[in-house]
Amino acid sequence: MRSATLYGYSVPMDAGVVLRNPLLNSRDGLVAVLQHNGRIGMGEIAPLPGFSLETLAEAKAASCGMLDAWVTREPVDRAANQAPLMGLTDGNATPPSVAFGISCALAELAGQLPEMNTWLTVPLCTRDPDMLLPILLGQPGKKQAKMKVGMHDVIHDSQVVNRLLAAVPDLYLRLDANRRWTPDKAAYFAQHLDPSVIRRIDFIEEPCVTPDQSLAFAQNTGIPIAWDESAREPGFQLVAQPGVAALVIKPSLTGSLCLCRSLILQAQRAGLSAVISSAIESSLGLSQLSRLAGWLTPRVLPGLDTLSLMGSQLIRPWPGSRLPLITLDQLAPIATFS
Template sequence: MKVSLYRYRLPLSQPIQFHDQQISVREGLLLKWESSWGEIAPLPGFSKETLAEAEAEALLCLKALKMGRPLEPQLPSVQFGFDCARRQWPAKMNAPHSPYILLLGSPDEIIWGWREWLYDYPAKAKLKVARHPMRDEVAMVRELCRMAPKLKLILDANCGWTREEAWTFMSHLNAANIEYIEDPCARLEDIRAVASHTGIPVALDELLSLEPRWEPFPQLKAIVIKPTLIGSLSRCKALIDKAHATGLKVIISSCYESQLGNRQLAQLASEWAPEQAPGLDTLRYFTTNVLKAETLHVDEQQLELLWQS
């Protein structure tokens, strides 16, 4: 059996902030298992493990496999990459719903970019919040909705507010324009409290990897599955089954994986949540591609080989 591990570096078209870390280059690993592939790409600021730790565990598992003593990875991003590389993917990948648009930048930049749509506005868009002064973000949301009154917004706070801050922000929103707010606070009890008080729908995202024993509540409308943060495909599927059993929406979302990982996430979205648009609108922030345009096969020439069996 031939197995190879590669490293990639993909420049981004603009620096992107992930909690307290800003990156201008996305780095990760690609695992080739015979003719199948998986991606191991911890997201700085979000993943529990660093890329160096993921690489060390991947190499440890691969060397143990070669010696006839298989080890199963324990780090979430490594579990996801190994599971994808060993999965039987269909010969023809399905196309899920078109992903909703992700708007990045300062409030002023987002408003100016929004005006360039010239009234042909998308029906749904996602915004990062809890990054700039609250008055600026509230004004931004109101201005976007003023220009596109039928707009449905997904707001992602990345656990950035206290209970009081989330309460204040959400009380200034028009619920008719809000699909839901992802992770307004860092604690599940705070999210439940502010959602109950304001009536604004919420979703759980990165908290799913921190609080696995979540239970549904009236304002909880969706869970957002980021397999790179969750780990194994079986764990992802268990979360999805629980969500569907309780009537929640499921959105498959990316962690700024490369084009390979994004394509595999799109396939998983078409299998696991075919009725929902996935959160995969991240590729437009990459300036290069690990896939060959004509075949969509991985271009191994631009990767750094780390290990081969």
């Protein structure tokens, strides 16, 4: 007997420091809870305004359709390893946030999303870089941090990068410009970096407005780049190219676990690092992304350090977070299917 419930959530959020969208002061989404044979699977469905193409209302309608179909469909005896992950298609009709959330719930139900979890993430430098120092100094293994650039003037950005890398001599940085620079600004940023620290920039995500400009930046400066926004555009081909180091995968903007796994394999075959990254999910979604990263990209730390932007955690706590926890019974059901 299958049953499913769709819940809504709204968590206060201050994402201005990473999104530069002052109007986005709450994170709103859905939680799908599937039950079958005494087991429970959950998934978070949370389109990110400004990044997702689907609205929350569209995601809700699509989720209701999928849950209704799942509950009413005769259970089919398929190979346990294939049913949930491979059975969900990423056609144009399924919004990525819905495909991701429901495939997570199905994978949990089938025991396919491994529980193992290191909870490790690359710390995000959001405000004062000095506040990051105690975290970096306590990091096991390779010291890594992520920093957004392109939100201030390029001189400021290059000075912060220089200062952070000088303060922690074994630190490596991932930078993310979200396509905010013209080629001239990107070149100006590189010119103001201390040449001795450049080799400790693992990559910069999408420095320029167009992929060609970003590729030229990598080739002119020797600073590797990573694809993020470009990889979700129609016609994007993932191939090995000089200066391209990584592919950033945000599953809520990409699609089902099956599609994410296929992209990770493509990236690895092309010699790129595949980096699982947050689309500012709640602690529920972040904990599943952490499990996904531990499973599919065990040698690459994911970028999941966005919980501190939230006012609460949701259903599943993230270890060490002091934020209050909203439990499932505090959420309002939107629709039930049985």
